[in-house]
Amino acid sequence: MRFLPEEEQQRLVAACFARSDLTLEQLWMRYFALGGSLSLLELDAYLNGLFALPRVDRDMVAHAVNERLDEVTGPARAPYSHSVTDAKPLHGPLKALVDLLEGAHRAPPERLPAIVAEAGRALDLKIDVYLADYDQRTLVPLRPGATELDIETTVGGDVFRRAGTTVTREGTMWTVLLDGVERLGVLEIVPSGDADPDDPVLREQCRWLSALLGHLVTITTKYGDGLDRRRRHRLRRSPTELLWQSLPPLTGATERVVVGVSVQPAYDLCGTVFDYALSEGRAQLAMFDTGARTGSANTAVLNALAAYRAARHGGASLAEQFAAVGAELEARAGAPAVSGVLAELDLGTGVLRLLGAGQAAPLVVRGGEALPAAECAATRFASAGGPPPVTEIRLERGDLLALYSRGVTETTNGAGEPFGRARIAEHLGHDADELPPEIARRLTRAVLDHGRGEFRQDAGILITRWVAR
Structure with missing residues (x-):
């Protein structure tokens, strides 16, 4: 099999990319869809001759360019690492x-x-x-x-x-x-x-x-x-199935932020939901909780989640999101009370803005130690009277932010002692160097152990690590 020299292939691929009318981001999306996992910056460096790629990656990039050239220009194509006459690889x-x-x-x-x-x-x-x-x-x-x-x-x-x-x-x-x-x-x-x-x-x-x-x-x-x-060890009831289908993945990340979540019990989850949206400039985070485990609690938190998403998708501010959740809950008289926290993290400056309702404020852990608690003044989500004051905290690189449900703090041991905020801070400090999804997983396991192997309330924990440039 004859292989094209790497430098020659890079030069020709870059020239073909210049004729493809693709932006760098569009090329990266096509490359990613083929199974690539390099970052946008690494792809940019390769096209400029500053970064070497394995042969498999070089051919994926070439194929992504060729797909576009087939659409707009015709036969001139970016070269693969091996000759065309080799056809399908045999090994x-x-x-x-x-x-x-x-x-x-x-x-x-x-x-x-x-x-x-x-x-x-x-x-x-x-x-x-x-x-x-x-x-x-x-x-x-x-x-x-x-x-x-x-x-x-x-x-x-x-x-x-x-x-x-x-x-x-x-x-x-x-x-x-x-x-x-x-x-x-x-x-x-x-x-x-x-x-x-x-x-x-x-x-x-x-x-x-x-x-x-x-x-x-x-x-x-x-x-x-x-x-x-194969992944299920038990059946889920229909309310729990509906709730899980409404949640985003347990892990999300960009170059500037990593989010990891754990919510338990996995097969009987009922009154706790979470959400996040990551973009180039900010991370938007939310957790809603009823503290109860009933069918009506499931419906209430899903309604809150839907109202929050609808407002966020429409470009609403943090205060407007808070009001939208309040209006949705007020329209459903008799539903269980929903508490929660909404947050926005500016990924450029590290400024964290918080609005909470009836739930303990998030924890921030820096260097293994918890910072003094922030204030979330509102006792409930409401649409009238204006939103409560927004709390602002400036994060530093590597800080951990933890949003958590009442089931985490209120789970008691055999002596009736709740797990409490201090234990959350202790576990976060001890595991601060782990990946956020692993930190969240370990924390819900600790809550389960504290509760003698039983979750009497949902235990939800959302961990965010800001990675400043």
Whole structure:
């Protein structure tokens, strides 16, 4: 197989991109849709000859450019790393990617393990997929007969908690399975033949397979139940099912901010919801809570969530969002009282603006220590009389912001002692260096342990880390 020199391919791809009428952001979106995971800045650096890419990435960028050239200019195309006469790759990372893409076309979710196995054979690897159950206690194997893995005590669980990669002394590679930034599970990768798990090239190839598989797991779960059933250990009641379908992913991130959430009990969640929206300039965050676990509580928090989203989507200010939630709740007389917190974080300056109603103000942890509590003066959401004063806090790089439901603070132990705000601060300080979704997961586990293995109220925690430039 003849390969085009990397520098020559980069020069020609950049020239073709200049003729494509695509913006850098549009090219990145096309590249990302093909399974790419480089950042916008890395793609920009590559096109300007400042950053080297693996061959798989270079060909994905070339293909993204060519798709656009086919639309607007005709035959002149960006070159791939190998000659056109090579046609479909017969081995290696490109074949693995092609096998995944072709095998997943119209495939039901339960066929994914076989598709992954075929892709692994192209790299001389045996690959097993484990998905986290919805309680995030165990990793459930997709291969029949394999054993579940405890997240707290196994190698695979450690990789999931750290969102990393580990090679055992036996030569088995474990790597996290991600859809973007959301942890879905782990891959167990056993090399065969001459494959070396310590080879950085092989690790990079496995990272690409993992990233593409993560996208496929999420996409296929949306139109089939095969993978979703494997992740469930219990049935969900219909109110809980409706609530989960209304929530965003448990992890979201941009270059400037990371959000991680845990809400429990996963199979009986009822009176707590959360939301977030991330953009270039700000992060908008919300949590609504009734403190009750009834059908009417479920309806009340979903109504509050819908009113908040409608106002936010319409470009409403923080005060207008607060009033919109109040108007929605006032129109539903007899519904359980809903408390909550709305927040906006300016990602350029670190200024955090808060409005709360009947709920403890969020915690900010800096350097492992909780800052003095902010004030959220309103006792309820209301549309009349004007919004309460907005509380402003200036965050510093690396600060953690925690929004939490009443079930976190009010869960009691055998002596009747509530978990309390001080314990939240202690756990946040202890785990401050972990990823936000892992911090949130550990905190709800601590609440469960404090409550003697039972959630009598919903426990919701939303962790945000501001990453200043």
